[in-house]
Amino acid sequence: LFPNPPFIIILHPPYFCSLNFDDTHATLQLRYPSSILSHNLALHNLGNIQGIIFNFLLLSFPNFRLTPKRKRKFAHFNFLPLPSGGQIGKIRRMAMAILDQPGNRNRSRGGFDMNVGLNLNMRSEKHCFTMWQTLFEVYAKYVPIKPIGKGAYGVVCSAINKETNERVAIKKISNVFENRVEALRALRELVILRHLSHENVVALKDVMVANSSVGSGIADSRANFKDVYMVYELMDTDLHHIIKSSQPLSNDHCKYFLFQLLRGLKYLHSANILHRDLKPGNLLVNANCDLKICDFGLARCTTRECQLMTEYVVTRWYRAPELLLSCDKYGTSIDIWSVGCIFAEILGRKPIFPGTDSLTQLKLIISILGTQPDSNLGFIENVRATRFIKSLPCTRGTHFACLYPQADPLAIDLLKKMLVFDPTKRITVDEALQHPYMAGLYDPRKESPTPFPFDLNIDENMDERMIRELIWTEMLCYHPEEAFFEM
Template identity: 70%
Template sequence: FEIDTKYVPIKPIGRGAYGIVCSSVNRETNEKVAIKKINNAFENRIDALRTLRELKLLRHLRHENVIALKDVMMPIHRRSFKDVYLVYELMDTDLHQIIKSSQTLSNDHCQYFLFQLLRGLKYLHSANILHRDLKPGNLLINANCDLKICDFGLARTSSGKDQFMTEYVVTRWYRAPELLLCCDNYGTSIDVWSVGCIFAELLGRKPVFPGTECLNQPKLIINILGSQREEDIEFIDNPKARKYIKSLPYSPGTPFSRLYPHAHPLAIDLLQRMLVFDPSKRISVIEALQHPYMSPLYDPNTDPPAQVPINLDIDEDLGEE
C-alpha cells in the first residue's frame, strides 16, 4: 500500500475482484475513509474502463444517497505506476451483509432503505446515468441506517449511441428480463427491476430469483410473475429469445402477498409495480417515490435533480466492454 502520509492507520476491511479495501483516517480532516486499491489497473482493458467510468462519474455526482469520492491519490511514479488508489467516505457495512445477518428488519427499516435507494436512483437518472449493477452488495449502509449507492464501474449514460448490453452487466439475479433476453434497447427501467429484486430480498431475507444460469433466470421470473400475454412480450426483439419465452410451460404465477405474508400491503403493491415483465409497463423511479408506501418519507420539494446531465464519452471513444 503506497499511500499519502496524511492517511493513518491502515486496516484491511475487504477484498474484491479488483483489489483490496482498507479503512483509514485523514489526519488533516480527522475524517474516516475507505481506500480502495485497484491492482494492475491498466493490465486489462475492461477493468481499466470500469475504473475510468467510476472516476469520471463520481467526480460529478453529489448526493447524500450516492457514495462520495474524496480523493484520488497521485502516483509517486507518474509514468510507470500500475495501481490506482481511490479514497471514499467510510461506511459500516452493506445491505447484503444486513440481509444475511440475524438482525430483525422491521417495515420501517425496509421502507427507509427502499426510500433512500429510490432517492439516489432518481438523482442518477436525472443526471442521465444508468447504474446497471444494482444489488445488495453495492448499497453501503452505516450504523444509523443511511444508505449510499456505490460501484459505478458498469454505469453508462442512457443516451449512449451503442445501447447493446454485454454479458458482464448486472449480476444475474438482479437482471431485468429485457437484458436476459438480449434486447438491444433498454433504459432506466432496468435499474427499477433491480430495485424490485432488492426490495423483495429485504422482505424475504433471500433472493427472489436465484437463477443458476442464464436460461434458468427467465424461467424463474415467469414461475413467479406468471406466463405473459402476447402484448407483454412484444418488446423482445430477438426472435430466439421470444420463441424461448413462448416455449416455457404455463405458469399461473405466485402472488407476492403469498411469498411475503408479513409485508405491508402497500409494500406488496409497490413491489408488483416494480417487478413487471414488460419494461414499458414498469413503474418509474419518480412514480415509485410518489407511491403511497413512500408517502411518509417522500417530499418532492426537497429532492432537486442533478445540476446537469453527465456525459460519459469514454464508451463512444473506446467502445463498450
C-alpha cells in the same frame, strides 16, 4: 532577469516574482493578492523557472493568455524554454476544473484563490503500509486502521485522514492496466463520481496513483503509474451483510432503505446515468441506516448513442428480463427491476430469483410472475427468445403476498409494479417515490437540485495510453499540484 543574485522580476501589477539564492538552491516566490507560491529549486533546474511562472499566472488568473507581445518579451530569455501550447492548455483545463468546485471561486477578482484547496509548495509526502499482503502507497495524511474488503477489484482498507480527522475507505486497484476492461471500469467510476454529489450516492474524496515498484527510483508520473487508489467516505457495512444477518428488519427499516435507494436512483437517472449493477452488495449502509449507492464501474449514460449496449451487465439475480433476453436497447427500467429484486430480498431475507444461469433465471421469473401474454412480449427483438418464453409451461405464478405474508400490503403493491416483465409497463423511479408506500418520507420540495445531465463520453475501444491519460487527468482534479512536476 538579472544574472547575479538576488534578483527580482516584476511581471505586471499586481503580480510579483522574486528569486533568492543560497549555496545550492534558489527559492522562487510568486505573489498575487490572493496567493503566494513558493518553489525551492536546485540550481541546475533553473530552466524550469519560466514554466513555473506561467503556471502561476494560469492558475491565479485563468484568463491569462500567452499573447504575441508576451512571447516577444519572454523570447529575450532564450535560455528558458516557453511552455508549449499543450502544456498551457493542460494547466488551464486543470485550473478551470478546480474553479468549478464549490468554494474555489474568487468572485471579487474573477480569479482563483490558491489558498483554497491547492497547495503548490511541494508534492505531498507518501508513506507505505501493508493490508492483507497488499502494499499501499498513499499520502502520509492517511493513517491505516484495518482491512475491510477484498475482491477482484482490489483491496479496501479503512483509514483516518489526520488532517481532517475523517474516517475514509481506501480502495487499491493494483496493476490497473493489466486488464483493459478493469481499467475502463476504474476510469468510468472516477469520471462519474466526480460529477455527482448526493446524500444517497457514495462520495469520492481523493484519487492517487503510484508505481508498483516502491523504492525503484521511478517517479509516479503519467507515463509509468500502475496502481490507482480511490478514497471514499467510510460506511459501516452493506445491505448484503444486513440481509444475511440475524438483525430483525421492521417495516420502517424496509421502507427507509427502499426510499433512500430510490432517491439515489432518481438523482442518477436525472443525470442520464444507468447504474446497471444494483445489488445489495453495492448499497453501503451506516449504523444509523443511511444508505449510499456505490460501484459505478458498469454505469453508462442514457443518451441515444449509448442505447446499443450488449455487454455483460448486472449480477444475474438482479438482471431484468430484457437483458436476459439479449435486447440491444434498454433504459432506466433495468435499474428499477434490480431495485424490485433488492426490495423483495429485504422483505424475504433471501434472493427472489437465484438463477444458476440465464435460462434458469428466466424460468424462475416466469414461475413467479406467471405466463406472459403476447401483449407483454412486444419488447423482445429476437424471434428465438420469444419462442423460448412461449415454450415455457403455463403457470399462474405466485402472488407476492403469499411469498411475503408479513409485508405491508402497500409494499406488496409497489413490488408488483417494479417486477413487471415488460419494461415499457414497469413503474418509473419518480412514480415509485410517489407511491403511497413512500408517504411520509418523500417530499419533492426537499429533494436535491437536479444535476446537470452529462454524457459519459468514454470510448470502449480506447487503448491503454488513452485510458492512462484520462485516469491521470482525473487524479489532477484532486491534486493539481502534480501537473507542475510533469512540465
